[in-house]
Every structure is written in C-alpha cells, then in structure tokens.
Amino acid sequence: MQFENGVSASGIPGVTWVKASASQGVGNCVEVADLGGGEVAVRHSRFPDGPALVFSDGEFSAFLDGAKGSEFDHMTA
Template sequence: MEVESLDNAGWFKARASSATGGCLEVAFLRDGRVAVRDNEDLGTPPLVVTQHVWRCWLDGAKNGEFDLPG
C-alpha cells in the first residue's frame, strides 16, 4: 500500500497524548489491517500489520512485555 493512500485513513491518537506531538497515531484500514505512524515523522512510511499481529502486540503491551527496561 502506498503511503499517499494512507493520508486520509482516519488517523487517531491516544487521549493521553499531548497536543504538541510525540505520540503514535493509529488507523484501522478498510481491508482490516492496522497502520501505525509517528506523528513527528510523517515522512517515514507507516507500519501496516494484520489484525492478528495488532491483537498479539496489544496483548503483550497489556501484559507489560514491552515495558521499557529499568
């Protein structure tokens, strides 16, 4: 999928994010995939994954598997 085709994908970010940036944005695509991008680096193509991959990542995040070390 071309980056240009994701410009109007319905991006949103977490309510906990600040208005000045520094957060990830997510878009649920019509074909069922999920796109993730850094709102401070819109020149870099978004990461696009399947619903299965997204669910696995969310489960891991909820379980603390991706917490920063320290």
C-alpha cells in the same frame, strides 16, 4: 485495498488517524488507522507524511495484548 509496509502515510486515502489521549498533543506518539480488510497502519505523529507500518489484525492484536500485559514496560525511559 492492500498496502505495503513503508507506504507513505499520506498515500493512504480516506483513513482516520488516531493517537492516544496520553500523548497530550506534544508530538511524541504514534498514530494508528484502521485500513479495513483486516489491516492496521501505524505512523509517527511528528512525521505524518512519512512511512507507515502495516499490520494484520492478528499482528496488531498480539502487540496490544503484550502492551496491556506490561510486556514492553521495560522499554520506556
């Protein structure tokens, strides 16, 4: 099954949403879900029924590589 960007996160059945352990449960993080079929969904943890962005495995892997390489560190306060 394929999903479009902006789909309601609550409208994606049967997935497990995962958040980083660094969030410490304070509601200021993103959550990700493996959609199968080569796609990953991302949602805001404070709005679990809000929109989800959907990325291909390749897109998500490129983002993770950039994050692991500290390419986005300048964007944090």
